[in-house]
Amino acid sequence: MKSTLVVLVENKPGVLNRVASLFRRRAFNIDSLAVGRTENPDVSRMTIVVDSDQLNIERLTAYLYKLVNVIQVYNLTATPSVDRDLALIKVQANDESRSHIMQIVDVFRARIVDVNSNSLMVEITGDEEKIEGFIEVLKPWGIIEMVRTGLVSMARGASSLLVDPIPVSDFNRITV
Amino acid sequence: MKKKQTGAQIVWECLIREGVEVVFGYPGGANLPLYDALPDYPIHHVLVRHEQGASHAADGYARSTGKVGVAMTTSGPGATNMVTGIATAMMDSSPTVFITGQVASKLIGYDAFQEIDVTGITLPITKHNYLVTDVNEISSAIREAFYIARTGRPGPVLVDISKDAQQNAIEWEYDDSPIKLPGYRPDPTLSRGHVQQVVDMIQSARRPVILAGNGIIASGAMDEVLDFAEHTNTPVAMTLLGLGAFPASHPLALGMMGMHGESWVNTAIQEADLLIAFGMRFDDRVTGNVKTYAPKARKIQFDIDLSEINKNVPVDAALIGDLRHTLRQVIDFIQPCEHREWVETIQQMKDEASAHSILTDSGDKHLYAAHVIDELWKCTDGDAIIVTDVGQNQMWAAQYYKLDKPARFISSGGLGTMGFGLPAAVGVKMGNPDAEVWLIVGDGGFQMTQAELSTAAQEGIKITIALINNGYMGMVRQWQEFFYDRRYSATPMRNPDFVKIAEAHGLTGLLVTQRADIEKTIQQARQTEGTVLIEFKVEKEDSVYPMVPAGASLHQMIRRPVPNTAFEKEEAQSKAK
Numbered sequence: 001m002k003s004t005l006v007v008l009v010e011n012k013p014g015v016l017n018r019v020a021s022l023f024r025r026r027a028f029n030i031d032s033l034a035v036g037r038t039e040n041p042d043v044s045r046m047t048i049v050v051d052s053d054q055l056n057i058e059r060l061t062a063y064l065y066k067l068v069n070v071i072q073v074y075n076l077t078a079t080p081s082v083d084r085d086l087a088l089i090k091v092q093a094n095d096e097s098r099s100h101i102m103q104i105v106d107v108f109r110a111r112i113v114d115v116n117s118n119s120l121m122v123e124i125t126g127d128e129e130k131i132e133g134f135i136e137v138l139k140p141w142g143i144i145e146m147v148r149t150g151l152v153s154m155a156r157g158a159s160s161l162l163v164d165p166i167p168v169s170d171f172n173r174i175t176v
Numbered sequence: 177m178k179k180k181q182t183g184a185q186i187v188w189e190c191l192i193r194e195g196v197e198v199v200f201g202y203p204g205g206a207n208l209p210l211y212d213a214l215p216d217y218p219i220h221h222v223l224v225r226h227e228q229g230a231s232h233a234a235d236g237y238a239r240s241t242g243k244v245g246v247a248m249t250t251s252g253p254g255a256t257n258m259v260t261g262i263a264t265a266m267m268d269s270s271p272t273v274f275i276t277g278q279v280a281s282k283l284i285g286y287d288a289f290q291e292i293d294v295t296g297i298t299l300p301i302t303k304h305n306y307l308v309t310d311v312n313e314i315s316s317a318i319r320e321a322f323y324i325a326r327t328g329r330p331g332p333v334l335v336d337i338s339k340d341a342q343q344n345a346i347e348w349e350y351d352d353s354p355i356k357l358p359g360y361r362p363d364p365t366l367s368r369g370h371v372q373q374v375v376d377m378i379q380s381a382r383r384p385v386i387l388a389g390n391g392i393i394a395s396g397a398m399d400e401v402l403d404f405a406e407h408t409n410t411p412v413a414m415t416l417l418g419l420g421a422f423p424a425s426h427p428l429a430l431g432m433m434g435m436h437g438e439s440w441v442n443t444a445i446q447e448a449d450l451l452i453a454f455g456m457r458f459d460d461r462v463t464g465n466v467k468t469y470a471p472k473a474r475k476i477q478f479d480i481d482l483s484e485i486n487k488n489v490p491v492d493a494a495l496i497g498d499l500r501h502t503l504r505q506v507i508d509f510i511q512p513c514e515h516r517e518w519v520e521t522i523q524q525m526k527d528e529a530s531a532h533s534i535l536t537d538s539g540d541k542h543l544y545a546a547h548v549i550d551e552l553w554k555c556t557d558g559d560a561i562i563v564t565d566v567g568q569n570q571m572w573a574a575q576y577y578k579l580d581k582p583a584r585f586i587s588s589g590g591l592g593t594m595g596f597g598l599p600a601a602v603g604v605k606m607g608n609p610d611a612e613v614w615l616i617v618g619d620g621g622f623q624m625t626q627a628e629l630s631t632a633a634q635e636g637i638k639i640t641i642a643l644i645n646n647g648y649m650g651m652v653r654q655w656q657e658f659f660y661d662r663r664y665s666a667t668p669m670r671n672p673d674f675v676k677i678a679e680a681h682g683l684t685g686l687l688v689t690q691r692a693d694i695e696k697t698i699q700q701a702r703q704t705e706g707t708v709l710i711e712f713k714v715e716k717e718d719s720v721y722p723m724v725p726a727g728a729s730l731h732q733m734i735r736r737p738v739p740n741t742a743f744e745k746e747e748a749q750s751k752a753k
Contacts, residue, residue, distance in 0.1 A: 062483035
């Protein structure tokens, strides 16, 4: 099962390495990892998608908390949240095919960000499913190059993970 | 008041503020500024002969005193030589700080002479580490390093300091404002809801066993565990590193559990209906096959480290936090319990097992390590600090030297580092100058770090070394005997004359080849000034019993053949030939 973890870490050199190294060391596979700044300049935010069962996600959470630079870990998998991935896709396009592709782009509410006599570059944001679907439809036209940012995720509602952290004692529960 | 100080001076100033009295180390190019400043500070530096020795010595110092042990080396090979010692400290949660020199910051990343990515290399084997390239960040890094090393679940922290940061000078004064580590939670709080569940489980158990681990010693919870055990009448089994956490002479003490645990201890665990784990992590050497481990028992785990819960063995309840506090809270809710039948059943198993003990062997032809250690225990009133190496010597020490006090069994458990013994013993003695320190070591492990005899000689300290020489890498030979058809591949050793080696260092060397000489030689060694090495030429092919083969169920032990009859058979056979 895919799980989405949001990890708030201190914004210091080497922290990404510590987190990535932990996944390697404990043999967890990272499906995607996105890292960036937050509203607080001292805090970076990682969204990590992991394919693992519930017990292992709890193990992983406990290991993440052992890293001194990790401030909070949240499992947003079951929380109502907005998930977004961004992809840039360069697709083959000539005078004949260009308008067909542009129609597809419209249907998916994607955007054309670069036009060339032989290609188009398309930007699309959305959850994973939408982007996967878009890629499938574009494939027959010939994808030249593609890049994805990896998922970022944020819980719905007015609270902030950074300002209203879940108290640590909640992690004292044990599931068997 | 602010004063102009170099980075090197700031390091020593900070170490003094942390209460450091002894540092184990070795100078080199990238930490020369540190060593240049050293003579101005009241800190005793122990010059080791190999950086691995410094790391184990700091570890031994930490384990035996409860204070943070400090080792200091140069960059590159100086730092990589400590990797084994850092990993050893990590696996056994030993509060240690390692300070390494690094090449000048402008050279970092250019493969400069003796440059290595030490923080990268030690990332998975430290609790945390720091690379400091700015003199302004030295004091905060060192303060945090000590704080992290000794709080929560203790462990090693490494601080790598570039040479220019050591050399640069700033206007500086010590900052003792609270340490800010927003993500560090050394003592997670106890959740109340679980206390009741734990209390109910303890109250309703009929065949409970306490599993006592190193966490008891780290927490200083010996009194609480004793109270709990007596209050609930629960027998106590100990892990290797838990030895001494509960007095061995107490009627409720069972002895060591696990691969070389006593038969009644492992059987009791397999028959128990409740296991109460205090600061132990269900290591595979303790559980045997986890699928068949204590199948009838519900399990409660007390640990300060959340990641240990459900890691190796699923538990029914857990309490997170410093054992001393969590246990206090639980004890208050528990009514006194009686488990007379259960305790008697275990006592019967214990009585039956005594026939297998090599100590009952009445013949005196054979010199066994068991007799050496039993005699050592008697001669020292069980009051010495025992440092061991790894292998058969370690297991025999654990089985026969019965400790009543904590932090007196200093041994590499998790990593099982051969060569740990001698340098660790140096560290133990430096931290406990008035204690009687004995090293129990095999011929293999001794030769791995033998160079530290020079360190002991230079420091003029007294360690007494019981070198158990069987001419083999004994534990590996034992596995070859049991599981590899006695093909002794690369385990026989052609050894040097150990007595002469001691003498070459200006120390005393003694030789024992007969059982009758054990006691008087031990007494002679105790009365001799300076470090003494006693070489015990023991039976070459004796094994550690009982033994749970790796991966087998805990109750499937290989038992020692009942001694005398075995010899009679052996002798009859040799006569027949």
